Amino acid sequence: MRPALAAPLIAAAGPASGADLAAARTQMALSLGWHIIVACLGVGMPALLLFTEWRGLRRGDDDYLRLARRWAKTVAVLFAVGAVSGTILSFEMGLLWPGLMGAYGQVIGLPFALEGIAFFLEAIFIGIYLYAWDRLSPRAHLLAGVPVMIAGVASAFFVVSANAWMNQPRGFRLEGGRVTDVSPWAAMFNPATPPQTIHMIVAAFMVSGFATASVYAVALLRGRRDRYHRLGFLVPFTLAGALTPVQIVVGDYAARFLADYQPTKLAAMEGLTRTGPNAPLSLGGIFVGDRLRYALEIPSGLSLLVGYSPDTVVQGLDRTPPADRPPVTPVHLCFDVMVGIGVLLLLLSAWLAFSWWRRREIPRSRLFLWPAAASGVLAVVAVEAGWVVTELGRQPWVVYGKLRTADAVNPAPNLWAGLLLLIVVYTVLTVSTVYVLRLMARARPVAAPQEPETP
């Protein structure tokens, strides 16, 4: 029953050129990095939307209901863009990485099948929620939104669990280069799944909250301090702010997980060369030759964080053969950027909490409002930096310890042409998305007719 043919079936036609490998990696990074922003909003926005609508209905509060309608229109555009930019990724899994999919598609297929179901429910109920607003009873309408929120979070869980598998590949055996004894559930619930999925889902809610709030922070800066704009700021910022300390704890858990399961990645994140106790925590710097230079070092900081004692031995890059090491400088700096932004967002959240506790109002200081207006962009930058850490930190492997990225790429020539086309398409897509969203932010709250009425 088992195919004797399977090994030659997935053998490559020949090695891809270095330029094509770089093009494929760049293309994947760009399209994933683009999608992740929209995907975060798709996961987090429904919760904000439903909360606001619920409050509005419960209290007959028009300001809440107006906010809900406004956000719903934004979600409609973001969901459409997210649906298509996500589809491209499933194409690219095969177009760019057929070596990965041919060999391991059956191992990581299950979470994607589950994600497909979640996406289905999301698409169906978002259609009902957005289009039947005035056709359903308020209660039925609110209930129609609940599956959108649940499915969004579930999708994030499934997709990130597949990515976690690439870091901690489980649920199969390799026999003479062939995958056997596949256990799809063990693959999905691999050790990296809990830290990565929790970290990402919390991040998605933070991005949604800070991004939405930052729009209204700009309005507050421009002096529009009516209740509608204050609520538009407070509701999402409160959600995101409350999650920020949680995220810092989760992030700490995710980093300590690496110390046990993917020490090379942690070493790259910290630019740590030498294995041993008293490992320092390094801020900034660049990696030249075989060590980190110009960094600000906190003595024994990393040992303390990993094992709560300066005597904790932390594995450095010296235990990994040079050919198996990830590029250190970008991984390290992106990690610092992510953590730095996290701390900044924590301070902002604490400021709002203090001001609310003492005076029941949003801080009027521009020192608060300016960074608050930037918090959406900052949260996005932190997510992107985090993905660079996890993806670049896994290199040169696509499946950690099992399959190298260079062996997974499509051996067809001229992949760079696809990259060029992608850059053009995504530039247009980005400009149009930003343009349409700005248009909607400024527009009067009426639905746009598809074409102007005949006079």
Place this chain on the structure above:
Amino acid sequence: MEPAQVLLGVMWLGLILYALLGGADFGGGLWDLLAGGSRAGMPQRRLIEHSLGPVWEANHVWLIFVLVMLWTGFPAVFAAVMSTLYIPLTLAAFGIIGRGAAFAFRKSSTELWQQRLFGAAFALSSVLTPFFLGTVAGAVASGRVPPGLARGDLVGAWVNPTSMLGGVLAVAVCAYLAAVYLCDDAVRSRLPGMAEVFRRRALAAAVVTGVVALGGIGVLHADAPRLFTGLTHGALPFVLASAVLGVASIALLWLRRYLLVRGTAALAVTAVLCGWAVAQYPLMLPPAVSYREVAAEPAVITAVLAVTGVGALLVLPSIAWLLAVQHRLPLERGDLG
């Protein structure tokens, strides 16, 4: 029945649903393109938008479903098809972006020039996407995708008579289905004049599709003899059924029985797709690779089938609700205010 066969059937069902639902959405884009000037074509575009708006995203998910089933159940086939046909599939992927994003953008923009620009992008990509997907079908059906990574001819595999036939036929079928559905939608929205417009278009599309399909037999005879033999032997009942249903659909269109045509047209397309499947079975990558040689391990297929079964229990009633809601929506205000 082996699990792999069941999965093959489920996957094919997904493909049929994608053709019937997602295909019609692409066809809507084609009619949007041909609707005429921005003022004259406005009523048609509004009807098209009304028909697509709430459902296109859900319809689109069937494609993702098929892709995921393919890479999970038959990973080597997925790898071979995607790597050899990366040019048309990349173009189809960009078409998918253009269609979906431009459709949403047009809905959210207010100025005429914006709507024209996004409308053109929406309509154009609605034609290109099914064309490229059709060339991919032609490449696989004519046995031009060998196993292995990018082992086939990167251009010749999809630039050949059968692929061109597949591309043109896909566009024609999408246009035909869309026109048929729009007749019914127009009647439902109490627009009898519009129903007449789309009735004429549906009849024209039916004739074009029929001619392409008939001519296609000759193309396949010359270019894909193996597929031709399959279609004229094992799959002959399906081929005949599709012809009969096609003729019946024309007659029903003539008689303005729009709801019935919806059914017969969909069945005709289903018969074509089933005919292809039967003609090629058990090969997945003709001429040599059978599904048995490339199927994933039974544990994987069972898990995916179980998950799909549970998913269907959630998804199918939800789709029914969505369609019911869509049919009740008035045309005037098809979106949130």
